[in-house]
Amino acid sequence: MGVSAQTDEVPKNNPYTAASDVERGARLFAANCAPCHGPKGNGGRGANLARPRLPRADDDKALFLVIRDGILNTEMPGAWGMTDHEMWQTAAFVHTLGRVGPEQVPGDxxxxxxxxxxxxxxxxxxxxxxxxxxxxxxxxxxxxxxxxxxxxxxxxxxxFLPEDFSMVEVVTTAGHRVTGIVLNEDTYSIQVRDLTGDLHSFWKQELTTLEKHADRTPxxxxxxxxxxxxxxxxxxxxxxxxxxx
Ligand code: HEC
Ligand code: HEC
Incomplete structure (x- = not known):
């Protein structure tokens, strides 16, 4: 006993998920995690945690272990200063980040x-x-x-335009016109997915028109x-x- 690195003693489900735990977890997160993961968990130096599925922490236990032990050979540290109770509370808060709770909605x-x-x-x-x-x-x-x-x-x-979608209209020197969203762009080239889902790649020098419509969306x-x-x-x-x- 007393070997805290043992994993099989860790409960499968988070024992501390009451509203008061989540609240305390939010404060612990702000102090310990937000510097790397951002105040809302959507990433910075650390990974984006505001996602429905965390590949490295796919269930309660895995999330607890990531918080307790960190991720080897990455910048994700272990949280040595926190008690188990506090780590579970932090986990309870992390759990809320990418997820909106089931809502009662009127429709069918x-x-x-x-x-x-x-x-x-x-x-x-x-x-x-x-x-x-x-x-x-x-x-x-x-x-x-x-x-x-x-x-x-x-x-x-x-x-509600997400930041990573930008609508564009291009016309090539050959008169080919494509409207779609930008997948990738660098100084010389641009990749566009058109409204049917097909992918196009252009050299910018072969375009006569490249109009971006940040305020429009397909x-x-x-x-x-x-x-x-x-x-x-x-x-x-x-x-x-x-x-x-
Ligand atoms: C010094 C910066 C730093 C701090 C502080 C930090 N993290 Fe991280 N965290 C990272 C980095 C970097 C990664 C991505 C590691 C990798 O997989 O390369 C990560 C990954 C994670 C993951 C896995 C995400 C996934 O995609 O599965 C979780 C969960 C996580 N951190 C939670 C926390 C929590 C909770 C805290 C506070 C107790 C915290 N982290 C504090 C840098 C940090
Ligand atoms: C012509 C293509 C097109 C059609 C048809 C379309 N959408 Fe979209 N939709 C998009 C694109 C592109 C985005 C994301 C980029 C944006 O908002 O500009 C989007 C965004 C969304 C989002 C936001 C997704 C997120 O992750 O936040 C939802 C929800 C959505 N659409 C639902 C619908 C529903 C429901 C319908 C049918 C009633 C529909 N869409 C019809 C192209 C389409």
Whole structure:
């Protein structure tokens, strides 16, 4: 006994997940982790923790061990100054970062799945293994976004532009025109995914036009395209798309 590095004594599930634990965890996180992981956990010198799935800490126990022992040969240190209790509280807070809790939403998710199909969302978004790749995958969207967020986004996409999507229109010297989102760009070249999901790569010197529209998005607004009922059902469906537990 007394060998704290033993892993099989660590409980599988976090024993401290009450609201007061999460609150205390938030303060511990701000003091110990935020310098590297950012105040909201979305990364900096340390990894982005505000994601539904942490590859190095995929369950409670693994998360606890990462916090306690650090990750060998990386900048992620072990938290020597904290008690087990405090580490679990920090873990409880980390757990909330990339996840929005299950919400009670009024719509019917099954009807919502049908709305999604009829509105062509699948053309641009993957759900599971099906769908287009123009927009981000929605497979686990319910873990990342709240119902309120999703509802507003469907009505007014430009207000929710993620930083890593930039819409662009290019015309080549040969007169070929492509509209899409920027995947990569450097001084000499640009890679664009068009609205059908196809990839294009251009040398900038072969373009006559390269217009960026940071304020525009290929994500269409569905304002006026959905009844209140359809919108509610669709949001209920999106919220239900979660990582299998
Ligand atoms: C000195 C900077 C630093 C501090 C302080 C720090 N981390 Fe990290 N952390 C890192 C780095 C860098 C990585 C990525 C390591 C790698 O995999 O290369 C990381 C990785 C992680 C991971 C794994 C993420 C994944 O992708 O699976 C978790 C979880 C984590 N840190 C939690 C914490 C918590 C909680 C604290 C506070 C108790 C903390 N870290 C403090 C730098 C730091
Ligand atoms: C023409 C392609 C296209 C269609 C059709 C489309 N989307 Fe999108 N959607 C996008 C793109 C591209 C983004 C991300 C970039 C952006 O916002 O500019 C996006 C973003 C989103 C996001 C935010 C994802 C996140 O990670 O925050 C959600 C949710 C979403 N779309 C749902 C839908 C739903 C539901 C429908 C159908 C009612 C739909 N989209 C139809 C292209 C499309």
């Amino acid at each position: 998710p099954i009807a919502g799945a049908a709305v999604l199909r009829s509105k062509g969302c699948i053309r641009c978004h993957t759900i599971g293994t099906e769908g287009g790749r123009m927009g981000p995958p929605l497979t686990e969207i319910g873990d990342r976004r709240s119902a309120t967020y999703l509802k507003s986004l469907l009505l007014d996409p430009p207000s 994500m269409p607004s569905f304002r006026g395209q959905l009844s209140d009922r359809e919108l509610e059902d669709l949001v209920a469906y999106l919220v239900s798309l979660r990582r299998a537990q």
